[in-house]
Amino acid sequence: MKDKTHLASTLRERLIQIFDAASEKDLPPGLYIVATPIGNLEDITLRALRVLEQADVIACEDTRQTQKLLNHFGIHKRTISYHEHNEVGRTRELLADLKQGARIALVSDAGMPGISDPGSVVIREAVQQGIAVVPVPGPSALIAALVASGLETASFRFFGFLPVKSGQRRSFLEQLKTAPETLVFYEAPHRIVETLQDLVATIGPARRVVIARELSKVHEEFLRGPVQEVLEQLQQRDVKGEITLIVEGYTGEQVAVAAKKSLNERMRELMDSGVDEKTALKNVAKEFGVSKSEAYREWQRRKQ
Numbered sequence: 001m002k003d004k005t006h007l008a009s010t011l012r013e014r015l016i017q018i019f020d021a022a023s024e025k026d027l028p029p030g031l032y033i034v035a036t037p038i039g040n041l042e043d044i045t046l047r048a049l050r051v052l053e054q055a056d057v058i059a060c061e062d063t064r065q066t067q068k069l070l071n072h073f074g075i076h077k078r079t080i081s082y083h084e085h086n087e088v089g090r091t092r093e094l095l096a097d098l099k100q101g102a103r104i105a106l107v108s109d110a111g112m113p114g115i116s117d118p119g120s121v122v123i124r125e126a127v128q129q130g131i132a133v134v135p136v137p138g139p140s141a142l143i144a145a146l147v148a149s150g151l152e153t154a155s156f157r158f159f160g161f162l163p164v165k166s167g168q169r170r171s172f173l174e175q176l177k178t179a180p181e182t183l184v185f186y187e188a189p190h191r192i193v194e195t196l197q198d199l200v201a202t203i204g205p206a207r208r209v210v211i212a213r214e215l216s217k218v219h220e221e222f223l224r225g226p227v228q229e230v231l232e233q234l235q236q237r238d239v240k241g242e243i244t245l246i247v248e249g250y251t252g253e254q255v256a257v258a259a260k261k262s263l264n265e266r267m268r269e270l271m272d273s274g275v276d277e278k279t280a281l282k283n284v285a286k287e288f289g290v291s292k293s294e295a296y297r298e299w300q301r302r303k304q
Contacts (some may be wrong), residue, residue: 027054030301035138039217055105114172116160145212156182196231208248214241
């Protein structure tokens with residue numbers, strides 16, 4: 001307990017030093033893209049705190065959420081909303097202020113603004129108009145999940161959130177079936193089971209995936225394994241929290257695994273994962289290089 005008290009006191013002293021230094025050194029005018037914690041408030045950077053303290057105004061995805069962060073660190077600053085519903089109109093206001101020499105800090109609820117969060121519009125417009133845009137690096141669910149996934153990190157592709165509708169999602173995933181890079185997505189907890197079912201249907205059950213849930217928070221969790229196994233685990237749970245989904249890139253080995261199975265085994269595997277019979281037949285026909293009618297006849301014969 002004594003050590004924790006000493007640490008807290010030391011941190012407070014350091015913050016006071018930062019803010020004192022901030023008052024002595026003016027922050028240049030410009031748009032500051034400030035990364036904020038994705039869960040654990042200790043992940044805030046000293047530079048981020050200094051910028052938030054010195055900014056003329058803080059543009060927030062949700063002012064209530066940002067206020068919690070500011071209150072925690074004793075920062076008293078004017079905030080305005082900047083979210084998907086007012087992004088275009090607010091951008092004009094912010095640009096007008098920036099042209100007058102304002103220092104504006106842009107933050108999202110968590111992580112780096114502009115990455116599947118509001119921010120890209122004002123950033124793009126500021127760059128086009130020659131206004132200084134300064135990134136203040138920090139926490140990112142994308143990078144945190146990727147480096148701890150155990151999958152290849154030398155080459156990866158990030159897509160943000162997948163389409164909400166299953167048909168569009170499957171079509172999208174089908175296009176990525178043979179992509180060699182590690183694939184990274186954000187997904188909502190109430191859709192993750194359906195998404196994994198679509199992965200089984202499009203890229204097969206053997207491809208390795210990683211579910212990174214509640215990163216940096218108390219209940220942080222990583223689920224790793226073949227997509228079919230991870231799906232079965234999540235089907236038995238009430239999934240909650242922020243999720244980053246990472247999918248192993250195509251190596252050709254998954255096809256070899258599928259080839260060892262009979263058409264009937266593959267059909268049952270897909271349907272057990274929640275894929276309907278019609279879709280399963282379509283995918284199996286592709287995998288085994290036969291027509292849908294041939295796959296149907298074989299499936300019916302085996303069933304009997």
